[in-house]
Amino acid sequence: xxxxxxxxxxxxxxxxxxxxxxxxxxxxxxxxxxxxxxxxxxxxxxxxxxxxxxxxxxxxxxxxxxxxxxxxxxxxxxxxxxxxxxxxxxxxxxxxxxxxxxxxxxxxxxxxxxxxxxxxxxxxxxxxxxxxxxxxxxxxxxxxxxxxxxxxxxxxxxxxxxxxxxxxxxxxxxxxxxxxxxxxxxxxxxxxxxxxxxxxxxxxxxxxxxxxxxxxxxxxxxxxxxxxxxxxxxxxxxxxxxxxxxxxxxxxxxxxxxxxxxxxxxxxxxxxxxxxxxxxxxxxxxxxxxxxxxxxxxxxxxxxxxxxxxxxxxxxxxxxxxxxxxxxxxxxxxxxxxxxxxxxxxxxxxxxxxxxxxxxxxxxxxxxxxxxxxxxxxxxxxxxxxxxxxxxxxxxxxxxxxxxxxxxxxxxxxxxxxxxxxxxxxxxxxxxxxxxxxxxxxxxxxxxxxxxxxxxxxxxxxxxxxxxxxxxxxxxxxxxxxxxxxxxxxxxx
Ligand code: AMP
Ligand code: ZN
Numbered sequence: 001x002x003x004x005x006x007x008x009x010x011x012x013x014x015x016x017x018x019x020x021x022x023x024x025x026x027x028x029x030x031x032x033x034x035x036x037x038x039x040x041x042x043x044x045x046x047x048x049x050x051x052x053x054x055x056x057x058x059x060x061x062x063x064x065x066x067x068x069x070x071x072x073x074x075x076x077x078x079x080x081x082x083x084x085x086x087x088x089x090x091x092x093x094x095x096x097x098x099x100x101x102x103x104x105x106x107x108x109x110x111x112x113x114x115x116x117x118x119x120x121x122x123x124x125x126x127x128x129x130x131x132x133x134x135x136x137x138x139x140x141x142x143x144x145x146x147x148x149x150x151x152x153x154x155x156x157x158x159x160x161x162x163x164x165x166x167x168x169x170x171x172x173x174x175x176x177x178x179x180x181x182x183x184x185x186x187x188x189x190x191x192x193x194x195x196x197x198x199x200x201x202x203x204x205x206x207x208x209x210x211x212x213x214x215x216x217x218x219x220x221x222x223x224x225x226x227x228x229x230x231x232x233x234x235x236x237x238x239x240x241x242x243x244x245x246x247x248x249x250x251x252x253x254x255x256x257x258x259x260x261x262x263x264x265x266x267x268x269x270x271x272x273x274x275x276x277x278x279x280x281x282x283x284x285x286x287x288x289x290x291x292x293x294x295x296x297x298x299x300x301x302x303x304x305x306x307x308x309x310x311x312x313x314x315x316x317x318x319x320x321x322x323x324x325x326x327x328x329x330x331x332x333x334x335x336x337x338x339x340x341x342x343x344x345x346x347x348x349x350x351x352x353x354x355x356x357x358x359x360x361x362x363x364x365x366x367x368x369x370x371x372x373x374x375x376x377x378x379x380x381x382x383x384x385x386x387x388x389x390x391x392x393x394x395x396x397x398x399x400x401x402x403x404x405x406x407x408x409x410x411x412x413x414x415x416x417x418x419x420x421x422x423x424x425x426x427x428x429x430x431x432x433x434x435x436x437x438x439x440x441x442x443x444x445x446x447x448x449x450x451x452x453x454x455x456x457x458x459x460x461x462x463x464x465x466x467x468x469x470x471x472x473x474x475x476x477x478x479x480x481x482x483x484x485x486x487x488x489x490x491x492x493x
Contacts, residue, residue, distance in 0.1 A: 002028065002065035009064070009380045011244075012328060014252065014275040015174055019382055024243050025273060030061050030068045031242035033234040033272075035251055036128070038075040039109035040090040043116055044295040045318075045333065046281040046288035050248045052319060052430075053278045053327035053383075055122045057246070059428050060379055062123075071237045072125040074113075076106040077132045077213050078226045083254075085195075085202055089223065092213050102213050106132075116298045119315045121430050127237050131229035135215045138224040138232045141266055142203045142217075150265035154194040156206030156220040160261060162199040169264050171199075174275060175253035201258050203228055227258035234271065235263070245272040249279055250287075281322075282332045283308070296333065310335050313342065316432040320345040323385040323429050344393070349433050351396040352425065354403055355418050356445070357491035359482065361408035366398050368413040372420045379428065388424060395421060403491060444492075448479060452488045455481075 009022040024030050034054045037043055043051075054072070061068045080087045088096075095102040131138075142158050145151040151160050162171050166179045179199065186198040202225035207214035214221045234242060240263070247256065256275065263271035280287045288295045296306050304312030313321075321341040325331040371394060378387035395417060401407035409417065425431050451470055458466040471481055474490070482489050 004028075004064040004066055007064060007376050007380050010382055011274050011276060012382045013273075014277045015272070017176075020274070022274065024066065025241065028065070028067060030066045030244065031238035032058065032061070032068060032070045032244040032246065033230070033238055033242065034070070034072045034125075034245075035230055035247040035255065036073040036075060037109075037113055038079045038090055039106050039113060040079075040094045041109060041290050042112050042297055043109075044288055044290050044297055045301065046248075046295065048116065048120060048298060049281040049322050049331065050278045051117065051122065052120060052322050054246050054276075055120075055430060056323065056327075056385065056428065057244075057276070057383055058123060058125075059430055060383060063423065063428050069127070069238065070125040071127045071129065071234065073230065073233050074106075074110055074128060074130045075226070075229065076110075076130045077102075078224045078229055080226065083226070089211070089213055092211065095212065106130075119298065119302065120319055121316065121432050123430075129233045129237065131224065131233075132213075134229060134232045134236065135224065137236055138228045139204075139217050141228065141232055141235075141262065142224075144266045145203065145262065148265055150261075151203055152196065153219050156222060157194060157202060158204040158219055159195050159200040160203055160258070160265070161196065162201070162261070163197050165261050165265055169261070171261055172257065174257050174260055177253065177257075201225060201227065201254060203262070227255055228262060230255070231259050231262040231266075231271070234259075240267050240269050241271055241273070243273050244276060245274075246276040246278070249277045252277055278327045279330050282330055283334075285332060288333075301338075308335055309338070313338055314434065316434060317342050317345045319429070320348075320389075320431055323431075324389055326382075326384055326386055328382070344389075345431075348392060348396060348425070351399045352421060352433060354399060354492055355414075355421070357489070358399065358402050358409065358414060359484075359489055359491070360411045360414055362410060364409045364413040365401075365407040368409075368416050368420075371395060372416065375420060375424050379424075385429065388429070392421065392424060448474070448490050452481065452490070456488070 010019045011022045012018070013020050034051070037047055051072075058068060058070050076091060077089065079090050081090055081093060091102050091105050094105045098105070142151065145160065146153065146158065150165050151158050162179065165171055171179050172182070182199055183197070204217060204219055204222050204224060206220060207222045211223070213223055215223060234245065245256070260271060263269065282288060283294050283296060286292070286294050296308065300306035301309060301313050301318055302315060304310070321338055322331065324341060371391065375388055375391045378384045378391055381387070398407060402409050426433075451474065455467045455470040458464070458470070474481060478492055480491050482491070
């Protein structure tokens, strides 16, 4: 029996606004699509928070035994400055300013993105497709939408007819907006735009002569609209209907609303079972964003090289900080909050380091099985990582009491405690205990065992000066020896 058959997971579905019991479309399999970065600049910590939340969700699904196909795209064309309908492509603009080929810009920031994600210990997605690699698929979808009567071509551009779509479907179902209100709140259209209605959005844009990123199409040279790539790539790799679609809350409208419209217009099906949206990372109470300069870059936090930081913070520690907030809550980053979080992180890692050395008894003072289920209950409640971390600290308390001899644990419970902590801390939360990797721990255990042997030999030779010196020097290093009937054991504080 797989874990997912025992654990009842609930997820907050942004489409219904409710927490719902999760069931995958195909038993044992999950298709998950997450909007990836627009690679025109370095990712900031806000972007990282969103991708990290989905990395944790991906990890938990895998832990539960699902086979997950996780698609996270790279937006390398079509995303216009300010998410606008008219204007310059973000990548083309950067290429112009820095006198680079657009694909040089794409390469530079895709490499940066991957480097940062590796530092944060992300699992790679199953597929990482690019918008420019799927131009043909996007053109095919436009043809279908035109054929079905939900899009029109004008002067080499193709627009989605939102008014027509809304007659039979619900444009605004995800973001909770009403088309009438949107129209009432829009100022008169200026002549520069060919759209029938201001709410219509571009599926294909005609490329002006100076536009460098262009592809041939049935409507002339141009480039795809931003929303279309995600419809094309999610359908191609996950099918017309799939389980999970994720992204930051700021993508709900218009990006995800338009994705739903494109899919429903082309095949009549609602594309996604569960829409998951992450909340924003803020700095000084404002959304972290590169465009406003209100941002911290990952390398700045790893080196401490940013004026809001008093010191450097390691990637796993930053990851721990992020996981201390629920993914649907706003999280404000500050030096004070990071310092507090670091204390907790160190305490957790220290407790994990002492686990192996804990001596065992015949019985256990606390119910490890109940505690283990409480960790699952936290994650099953819409991936509630702050509650999970609180549960992990319950275990830390017990570990420390056992170490001090005030509580006790039997052999099998100790093994269960260790396995559960490792599963949640390293596998699910994706944290790393840099100070003591598994290989280092093995070396340390071997070295101390050797010193215990030398001390024993010294004592047998009545060389108490040497045996005491070994013991005292180990104590100075935080390693305590305990002599018992079965020999000498040790613990590390
Ligand atoms: P972009 O590269 O701008 O398309 O953004 C990539 C992802 O980062 C999207 O899912 C955004 O919603 C998300 N994002 C952008 N800013 C923040 C922020 N301050 N906090 C959390 N997520 C963010
Ligand atoms: Zn997208």
